[in-house]
Amino acid sequence: MVVAGEGIADFDVASEWLGRLGWPIIADPRSGLRVLDDRLPHAPIISAADPILRSNVLQDRLRPDVILRIGEPPVSKVVNAWLAQSKATYIAVSRRPVVTDPDRVVTHSVTGPIEATLAAIGEVVGCPDEQWLASWVAAETIARTVIDESMSGAALHEAKVAHLLVDQLGDDTAFVVSSSMPVRDVEWFGGRRNDLRVLSNRGANGIDGVIATSIGVALGSREPVSVLIGDVALVHDSSSLVNIVDHAVDLHIVLIDNRGGGIFSFLPQAEALENDQFEKLFGTPHSTDFAALCKAHGIEYHEVDSEERLIEVSLRDGVRLSHVRTDRAQNVEIHRQLNDAVVSALEAAFSTGG
Numbered sequence: 313m314v315v316a317g318e319g320i321a322d323f324d325v326a327s328e329w330l331g332r333l334g335w336p337i338i339a340d341p342r343s344g345l346r347v348l349d350d351r352l353p354h355a356p357i358i359s360a361a362d363p364i365l366r367s368n369v370l371q372d373r374l375r376p377d378v379i380l381r382i383g384e385p386p387v388s389k390v391v392n393a394w395l396a397q398s399k400a401t402y403i404a405v406s407r408r409p410v411v412t413d414p415d416r417v418v419t420h421s422v423t424g425p426i427e428a429t430l431a432a433i434g435e436v437v438g439c440p441d442e443q444w445l446a447s448w449v450a451a452e453t454i455a456r457t458v459i460d461e462s463m464s465g466a467a468l469h470e471a472k473v474a475h476l477l478v479d480q481l482g483d484d485t486a487f488v489v490s491s492s493m494p495v496r497d498v499e500w501f502g503g504r505r506n507d508l509r510v511l512s513n514r515g516a517n518g519i520d521g522v523i524a525t526s527i528g529v530a531l532g533s534r535e536p537v538s539v540l541i542g543d544v545a546l547v548h549d550s551s552s553l554v555n556i557v558d559h560a561v562d563l564h565i566v567l568i569d570n571r572g573g574g575i576f577s578f579l580p581q582a583e584a585l586e587n588d589q590f591e592k593l594f595g596t597p598h599s600t601d602f603a604a605l606c607k608a609h610g611i612e613y614h615e616v617d618s619e620e621r622l623i624e625v626s627l628r629d630g631v632r633l634s635h636v637r638t639d640r641a642q643n644v645e646i647h648r649q650l651n652d653a654v655v656s657a658l659e660a661a662f663s664t665g666g
Contacts (some may be wrong), residue, residue, distance in 0.1 A: 313376040313440070313448075314355070315395065318342035318512075319383025319407055323351075325427035326382075329434040330355045336440075336448040340386045341478070341489070341498050341510040348504050356448055360455035362388040362500040363654035370658055373447055376400050380433070382426050384514065385412055387499050405429045447662075454661055458654045459501055468618055469646050470568055470638050471501045474540060477566065478502035480623055481538055486511060488526045490541040491518035492575040493643075494568065498540070501650070519545045523552040523565070530561035537562065538626065543569040547600055553609040557631050564626050565611075565633040570640045571597040577640045578647070595640070606633050 314337040320326050323344050330337060330345070331354040338361045339346040346359050364370055371394055379395055379402045386392060395402070396415040403420045404411055411421045422429050439445075463475050474489075474497035481487055489495045489512040498510065512518070513525055523546065526539040546567055556563070568574070576582060576594035591597060606613035612632035614625045625634045 313338065313379060315379060315381040315386060315391075316340060316343035316345045317381065317383035317385055318514075320344055320426055321407075322427050326430055327352050327355075329427070329430035332434045333430075333437065334439040334445070335380070336445060338386065338391065339504075340384075341502055342512055343383060344509070346502070346504050346510075347506050351506055356445065356452065357504055358448060358452050359502065359504045360452055360459060360500075360654070361386070362390050363459070363651050364451045364455050364658065365390050365394045366651050367655045367658050369662055370451055373662065374444070374451065379403065381405065381418075382430070385414075387495055387514075450661070451658055454657050455654045456503060458657045459650065460503065462650055462653060463501075468616070468622065468636060470570070470574070470636075470643050471497050471646060471650060472619070473566065473568060473622065473636055474498045475501045475503065476619060476622060477538060477540060477626070478505060478508065480626065481508055482536060483507040484535055485509070486529050486533060486535050486537045488512065488522065488529055488537060488539040490522045490539070490545045492542055492545070492573065494540040494542060496575075520548055521552070522546075523549040523556075526563060526565075527552060527556065527559060527561060530563050531559060535562075536564070538564040538566060540566045540568070542574060543567060543571065543598070543600065543602075544573050544596065546602070547598060550605060553605070553611065555609075557610040561631065562629055563631045564628075565631075566622070566626075567602060567633055567635050568638060569602065569635060570638045570643060571595075572640065574638075574640050574643060577644050582644075602633070602635055 314335050316337050317340045320343055331352055334354050336356045336358055337345055338358045375398050377400055379400045381404045396417045402418050404418045405422045405426055409423045411418055463472050466472055484507055486509045489498050495512045522541050526537050530537040572595040581594055603613050614634050616622050616634040616636050622634055625632055
């Protein structure tokens with residue numbers, strides 16, 4: 313199978329050879345390959361790998377013999393752990409002479425143009441087992457149906473904001489996604505679509521400079537840009553708001569405000585520490601007045617508490633901010649319910665021969 317991450321430059325060339333391979337593709341949103349079937353009709357695109365692989369039944373059933381990773385690894389801990397445990401031949405292809413391999417599972421590495429490497433591989437390998445391929449297609453269909461139906465009509469929560477933006481942003485829009493939970497929510501729950509460029513800073517300091525990055529993308533491309541960012545990341549980069557309205561950019565800042573570092577509520581320290589200790593060390597709540605911050609910089613401010621309101625603001629022009637307030641503890645429970653619903657539907661279907 314193919315695991316496609318950030319780093320693919322030429323979609324047309326890459327898709328031609330991936331289509332010839334016919335392997336299922338776990339497509340990170342940043343890869344540019346998380347597209348609809350009409351763009352890659354012969355290679356099944358998997359957008360819901362994280363919730364799918366939370367099922368022990370599916371982990372075993374979908375195990376590959378060969379993994380071809382192009383570009384950077386996915387964000388998902390679940391997917392990376394499954395890849396590491398698969399014992400498959402693991403080939404990593406990258407443009408840079410640096411192999412990102414924290415689990416030490418890469419068996420072969422290739423440095424060079426990704427598209428040319430795919431062309432060479434496509435000349436010598438064949439298509440996978442049809443029944444195994446059909447299992448991937450069925451799992452993706454079931455998972456996407458559960459996710460999409462769970463989002464429909466639900467109150468605005470963090471996962472739904474990511475799902476909604478992927479689905480509703482205009483064609484040829486650049487979507488900048490902040491580190492921590494935003495990039496994970498887009499990877500886990502964002503669907504497949506064409507003509508949406510997804511960008512994200514990754515690495516030790518990925519939370520820094522997200523607004524600056526968004527302004528740079530907008531100035532460099534002159535395209536509409538939406539950025540999904542958490543409150544801590546926005547506070548870290550609030551200096552980038554200085555003179556932002558003078559740049560004549562079309563920038564929609566979608567702020568997820570859960571008063572702190574939401575990702576830590578998913579980690580063991582959330583249960584291991586007393587609440588006061590956890591909040592001081594990891595939750596790090598703050599008292600930033602984002603409406604006042606926007607007013608100080610001449611940014612159009614909108615309090616958003618519904619799907620309709622978020623879409624309405626996204627359709628405006630200029631620099632504006634949608635302020636979505638969420639609760640960290642509730643967010644953990646919503647994610648658990650979404651993943652449990654996918655796993656239950658998958659295991660029910662596959663236990664009956666699906």
